[in-house]
Amino acid sequence: MAKGLSLSAEMIAFAGRLGHDFQRPELLIRALTHASAGSPVRPHNQRLEFLGDRVLGLVMAEALFSADRKATEGQLAPRFNALVRKETCADVARTIDLGAVLRLGRSEMISGGRRKEALLGDAMEAVLAAVYLDAGLEAARAVILRHWAQRIDQVDADARDAKTALQEWAQGRGEAPPAYVEIAREGPPHAPVFTIEVRTEGGLSARAEAGSKRAAEQAAAKMLLDQVSAA
Known part of the structure; x- marks a missing residue:
């Protein structure tokens, strides 16, 4: 240039x-x-x-x-x-x-x-x-x-991403890794909004929305981690 x-x-x-x-x-x-x-x-x-x-x-x-x-x-x-x-x-x-x-x-x-x-x-x-x-x-x-x-x-003292932290939490309880399910995809093709639900083998779940599947999965995992931490 x-x-x-x-x-x-x-x-x-x-x-x-x-x-x-x-x-x-x-x-x-x-x-x-x-x-x-x-x-x-x-x-x-x-x-x-x-x-x-x-x-x-x-x-x-x-x-x-x-x-x-x-x-x-x-x-x-x-x-x-x-x-x-x-x-x-x-x-x-x-x-x-x-x-x-x-x-x-x-x-x-x-x-x-x-x-x-x-x-x-x-x-x-x-x-x-x-x-x-x-x-x-x-x-x-x-x-x-x-x-x-x-x-x-x-930055968190343990800044592992939420999906990794949730998987380790589930494994610590003897459960299979959590499953992530796409519930909905809305909006135009250039700006989609994904709704993802994370589900554990023990019956816990949480949903989140974001502009990419990866971000929605991370958000859902964080929501579920917050739930189990508060319990």
């Missing part, structure tokens, strides 16, 4: 929400360009996504290591996974309205790509790589800690 490109007003506003003033705006433009909108003269963000994932991982590992000096590797690993997984990156992307400036091809635009969790998570990682390449690790660390700080403070 040719240097000397300027950012649109929308991208400048996004950079403000992100908290970084790009000296090389072409990096941000590339980070916000999905493969569906890429071309030989308009590189897309997949390589940046690869790098951003590693930058985020290093900063998170350092932050968790420093935040709890008594934590074991077994305690730190699930917390780390909770903070760097695609769902968390997508959640951060939503808080700074990354979807509004994501550059998509026509097919992704039609299918609601600006709201897709995978696209938002990938683009967030790419943006972190763009900050790193633009100004170095300290600048990337500052951006990451700015947007992940509350999540670091609130």
Whole structure:
């Protein structure tokens, strides 16, 4: 991509929400360009996504290591996974309205790509790589800690995902792994809403809705875990 490109007003506003003033705006433009909108003269963000994932991982590992000096590797690993997984990156992307400036091809635009969790998570990682390449690790660390700080403070001491925790709970009672059943799927194809029910062998169940099956399953598992914890 040719240097000397300027950012649109929308991208400048996004950079403000992100908290970084790009000296090389072409990096941000590339980070916000999905493969569906890429071309030989308009590189897309997949390589940046690869790098951003590693930058985020290093900063998170350092932050968790420093935040709890008594934590074991077994305690730190699930917390780390909770903070760097695609769902968390997508959640951060939503808080700074990354979807509004994501550059998509026509097919992704039609299918609601600006709201897709995978696209938002990938683009967030790419943006972190763009900050790193633009100004170095300290600048990337500052951006990451700015947007992940509350999540670091609130990450559960045992941050295993809810489905894994529920399965271990069931196995501890001598039961088979919980079953997840799709009860309903509503809404347009580009923005579906799934209703998932989780059922245990012992007759317990809970339902939840979300924009993806995976998210709905996790939400249902968490609801059931909350129920059994309160019992």
